[in-house]
Amino acid sequence: MVDYRACPKCRGDMHTRRDTFGDFKECIQCGLMQDLELQKNAESLAVGADAGRKKGEAA
Numbered sequence: 001m002v003d004y005r006a007c008p009k010c011r012g013d014m015h016t017r018r019d020t021f022g023d024f025k026e027c028i029q030c031g032l033m034q035d036l037e038l039q040k041n042a043e044s045l046a047v048g049a050d051a052g053r054k055k056g057e058a059a
């Protein structure tokens, strides 16, 4: 599974991987690894990208 432009660091595409620590996402472009349990933190970092996907409910 690939999340396009989900990387909070470089806006690269991230794909979900799994190892002994559990599920995590890895950025294809910069190699940033993101534990899925920390995704809430990542969402606050990537709030700009997320706002576009939610069709601006506040507007």
Ligand SMILES: [Zn+2]
Residues within 6 Å of the ligand: 007, 008, 009, 010, 011, 012, 027, 028, 029, 030, 031, 032
């Ligand atoms: Zn990246």
